[in-house]
Amino acid sequence: MLTIQSVSLSLSLTTYVMSFILYAANFFNAQVQYKQVAKIFVIIAFIATSATVIIRTFETGHPPFSNMFEFALAFLWGMSLAFLVVEFKCDLKGLGMFFTPLVIGMLMWLLTMDQGTEPLMPALRSNWLYIHVFTAVIAYGAFAVSFISAIMYLLKAAGFFQFLLPALETLDNLTYKIISFAMPFMTLLIITGAIWAEEAWGSYWSWDPKETWSLITWLIYIGFLHARLIGKWQGKKSMWFAIIGFLAVLFTFAGVTYLLPGMHSYA
């Protein structure tokens, strides 16, 4: 089973690397065919990632929600899905070239991780787990795409790839749309976490580092949404919120686990 999982993960990695090369070729040469092939690779990569999730679920008897490797796999799946949707819906020039390295990095990290299976610990044996992690996967996946579009905005605003990147307004609009879509998931993530914590630990909120960092992430994105309502804060400033927001997502996800042990220490 472990080998099938490694094969499907390696297939995801290979196809994402191929799509990155093609996206880059399309970005600098404006050859449409490259992008079309890149998109086919992205679909294959998504299927391979989904297959890994399914294989893992059958192998362990529960969705991949029980340790760091499994959470990272779920996060990767969310990122792949979010990118696939945005890519096919908006077809933005450059997004593929800038986004695929993020997924490739994530895949490489996954492949170096301990892929062993563990039974679900009692505290996690609750139906809340599924909705709690599902909201995280969707929110974090979407935030990853908004992070890249915000970087593209700042690159263009700073004068890089002036004639190659999409218009600032398009990038700004996309970043805003993705974050507006993801924020309700992020809110539901915190709400389901609070309700579950009350059931499991007897308190809605315990200032556990993971809880606090999810609140920090939430506040940053709330900042992003509100900053746009103030004239002076639009544009570059609000893009910084989107970038720092995703860095906070990454820290909540991985940094807290390794650096700040707490009640969420299983992941």
Next chain:
Amino acid sequence: MLKRMTSMKTAITIMLLLIVTSILATFLPDFNIYQTIWYRGLLLFLCINLLFCTAKGLPMVFKNLKTIPTPNKNKFISGKKYKLENDKHFEKNTRASLTAQGYAVKISKFEQTTVISAHKGVINYLAPHVLHVALIIVFVGALLYSFGTTDNLYCYVGESVALPKEVMPTVKMRVDSFKTLYDHDGSIDNWQSKITLLKGSTPLISGSLKVNRPFEYSGVKFYQSGYGYDQQLRPYTILNVKRASGGSIIMFGLVIMAASSLFFWSGSYRKINIFIHRRDNIMQFNIYCKHKEIKEILTNQILQTIKGGKLC
């Protein structure tokens, strides 16, 4: 002063301060920053800001939803004017097409002007405001909840301990059994304690509890929090017992928060006001919508109704 306190800039500034202090707090757990007066003060300040913003904004929200613009002494509003071929025809068509698209349409007749006012996506328009109110409810619940009492009870199987006075005076808890539950593959599924509450020697109620399945009796909740063995290998169970009011207020707030979060995904709010100046057969309109693309689509749609619309 009041204006500054209720401004969005202040809200963002407090949020930034909260972000920075929270980050510090997670890295310096020994300082227990969350309990300090200034951290709590920041949270309270944010709540007050939210309260003022909401109180200030809510009347406007309902006013905006209800108001039908009145033509100013039959003068034209600023903006483009379009010549109509037949104003009655146009009114009928517009009304039918907007209604078919799910708009709530109101037509008001003034001396020389007919105003068609239509809107759609009210849920989306209300979403942020409902979310703000829900947050205030959660804050209030949390404040009450923080005055609750909680304690850990250590008890051997077959023995009993008195519940803390503040939780439930004169009541004892007896642990009838404690066991570890296993899966078919041998992994630990859960830990289960069976308990009986006693008043004197009269049993009040019996029940069982597991991790993720607390036991509740008259406002007091019992949670399976741990277990252990003493030096003679006698097992004991650790139960967390809690009495706190405000829990139901928090739940209520959280449910509204969740619902209003979902509201954000409904179609965005748009409002169309069309003015028909009957005497000159001239039409003017304005559209309110946050999304530029939707605004453009709607503009084209209205112009199509008047077949391109001759600009005058």
